Amino acid sequence: MASEKVKTFTDNNFDDETSKGVVLVDFWAEWCGPCRRLAPTVDALASEFDGRATVAKLNVDENPHVPGRFAVRGIPTLLLFKEGQLAETIVGLRAKEDIAQMIERHLGD
């Protein structure tokens, strides 16, 4: 269902994949209703920022290590990394335009 522009991160590739550029990661799980609501927004952002920023999903069921490292205890949570550093955290649902503005801000710096 997810757009092919959305990458899939795991406990294994997370550090490599977030080390460069601006990367937005959506922490989600199958059983999370609000995560399903956010999915189309994440897909749309992946297309919108294609080539400029990376948009990815991390399934917390299959990858318990990364959520633990960032004290993620609620989903959906969006983390934004810039050059490997955690720069922004969004917990819960947010309008696509707000998230896009946040990404733009970090691309512009």
Add this chain to the structure above:
Amino acid sequence: MADRRVTIIGSGPAGLTAALYNARANLKPLLVEGLEAGGQLMLTTMVENWPGFRDGIMGPDLMTEMRVQAERFGTEVMQGNVTKVDLQNRPFTLTFANGKSVTTDALIIATGASARWLEIGSDRRLSGHGVSTCATCDGYFFRGRPIAVVGGGDSAMEEAVYLTRFASKVTVVHRRDTLRASKIMQDKAFANPKIEFIWDSEVADVLDDNKGEVTAIIVRNLKTGHQTKLPLDGVFIAIGHTPNTALFAGQLDLDANGYIRTHSGSKTSVPGVFAAGDVQDHIYRQAITAAGSGCMAAIDAERYVEGLSDHHPGEAALQITS
């Protein structure tokens, strides 16, 4: 000429039922989903009091069915959020987060209600780091850990029982010495060996802001004023809901708690604007009552636009079912 004859804001049982009825009346309604698409049932698991499903149905599945049914008859569902409404001029204008807008002859407001927070600051700051308003979303993160549920109503007991699947222990913190929850939910909670109760108490603070995660709560006894620190890893807040009416403040008659006042069915203080579901109901707040009031709003809106089009012979014939 308005872009739309009927527009519905909200995609819970009220909004989708209104859409179903208006779509079947050939009004081709536009339904704006809103941020919390699908409404509160998206946060539930098994719904056992929706008639017609003897074995229950999963909340998110029920909402998918309702949505597909509404779309089948011609509802246009739009993702996104309304950020501004103009109910002073006709047709009404709705503006979306992306800056676009739409005009509509009739408006059905079914924006529902959202979970209420403790409003003590630390609960919001630690949201997603141990504080949650959604047990089905976040219970998973508390396998084998002690947690608290705040509240004494049906949702609080439902969450407490559900969370015992994961948590080592669930402490219910409630302001009174009796529960507001229904008998059946109380029985389930009292029978569960993992659930303990702290009565007559409120959560004064959630720790630990500095660590950026929940490590304990400060519980204050409302009768004695005595405060105790309860170490735990998670807090689930289930103290009710606030209606999503900020958008309409100053344009519609709201009650002291922010609910839209309705009269003669689903009518609001502005002719042509109708309200359905939890946004106008702080008493029943059930999926089935929300759906019922959504149906009422659809019929009221249909009659309203029919009245408008009496001046425009040749408009599509409307069927009124009653």
